[in-house]
Amino acid sequence: MRQVVGAALRICYRDCGPIRRRALTSEPTLARIAADGGLRLKASGAWIADHADALEALIVAAPASVALDVAGVERLDTFGAYAIARLKGQAELTGVSERQRGLLEAVARLPHAAPAGVKPRNRLADALESLGRALSAAGADAVDFAAMLGRVSLAFLHALRHPQAFRLRSIVHHLDRVGVQAVPIMAMMTFLVGAIIAQQGFFHFRKFGAEDYVVDLVAVLILREIGVLLVTIMAAGRSGSAYTAEIGSMKMREEIDALSTMGFDPAEFLILPRVLALVVAVPALTFIGAVSALAGGGVVAWLYAGMSPPIYIERLSEAVSMTSFEVGMIKAPFMALVVGIVAAVEGLKVEGSTESLGARTTSSVVKSIFLAIVLDGVFAIFFAAVGM
């Protein structure tokens, strides 16, 4: 029987600990005694954190008094001591035991600053303020981007004159991570996109009897635009975010400060190798991606439209000009530069909190994809102007 009760109590202990403990310690009470000269209060029971509700109710309900007797307080902690300090006001404190004196005095000595209230806010003003802040932040971002581009360029020029400043091991290490290890996912993704474009092309062009031109559609779209954009977006999500998180956590743990105090330039040691690795990897991945997407288109042409591979390749060589290929490949290193520089800027903006690390990593990915698409538009205007 005892055991059963014990087990039940243990369960209760786990699920509703405070309730059981409350039952075993007496509730705090405050008796009011009218005496000559004014009201006297007499506190008793356990004035502890477990009875926070009761303590607060006592404070709120208590009238002003001339004296507060705490001789009946069985247990006291800082919660209770704070409640007594609040109740006391101008009253005289009596019945303080030797044991409780220290804590009561320590709490009474505190300045008891009131928590700051929340100022009422104007919604329109808030909206305008956040719009203004966003705009000025965008301006600051442009400056940061230019500054980082300058820093990395300087480090690059320095490295050209002092070849040992190229951290070859580091570049190769990053090239492996952002290039070689990315090949399978990039190839698979572009293969699927090439297949989807071809399928849509055949489905719609069939109505006009223009199936032959699907190959032109796939080839031009992939080589000029889609291939490099897909690879850039994947590089931003896969490698840019990793760069930001790495640089950001090194910033948080003062590793970058340590590097600087040793007289080393973080741009040369940390950022240049990463950016260079990306500038080499993205064009290579773009090439692999383009081949893979054309293969995807070819598989669909064969299985879905009955165009045999030799005919597909024949049509490809007619449709593809060197220009389309060049347009895509010229853009690739610039896209890589955008991703790498944005990742470095955002990484160095990380502050002490883990939250800022997450926020910066997100904004690194979002900003680099956005900038890459803007850059793609600028290139479209440029190539149209030069007739490519």
Add this chain to the structure above:
Amino acid sequence: MTPLDESAIRIETLTVGFGAKIVIDDLSLDVRRNEILGLIGASGGGKSVLLRAVLGLLPARAGRIEILGHVRGPGSAREIGRRCGALFQQGALFSSLTVLENLEFPMREYLGGSDAFRREVAIAKLEMVGLSAEDARKFPAELSGGMVKRAALARALALDPEVLLLDEPTSGLDPIAAGDFDDLIRTLRRTLGLTVFMVTHDLDSLNSLCDRVAALYGGKIVAIGPLAEVRGVDHPWIRAYFRGARGRAALA
């Protein structure tokens, strides 16, 4: 309430290790109720491992740990968490919360009362450890090293625990702040009946604050007792610890 037991923390034949390495070797130790026990030991000698095992952060290979009558285990985590505060060496404040929110978080989860009342008490606790209401609004990243320690102590005290586990509480504090810290612990111990188990190398704290000192060497407690007794124990490491120039100067 748990039946009044002589010891607040009871460690029995505890063994903790990583892979083939045994760090804590068949160690038994009792921390009595209402006492302040200081743990000393060489760097890398397992002090932090012992403390982390007591906190339930490292699994025991063998043996058991009992805190306020609750055996360390999955079922007792909340009860022990409510009644046992911990101060980590680096503070371990939640970096995405302000100092005040760091205190309010455990109070909101465990205690009653309104938000406003808990906030007032939280500010009072921050003032107790020597921080201002101004500091309460700051994020941990904006605090100096000493302020982080104080804020972390305030958080350890947020629930008015019965047992306090401290990992090098006064390291990184200036002597005045360290002295204030010792005074505060002494006051709380007297009034709340607090039990304190602290890892420390601060010889002043060991001297003026700790009732007993335990020396950990090679995964075992090689000496335990009042400081004067432990100092006299004939063990090569203890001799080197207390009779080095710094030890002599601090205890002179």
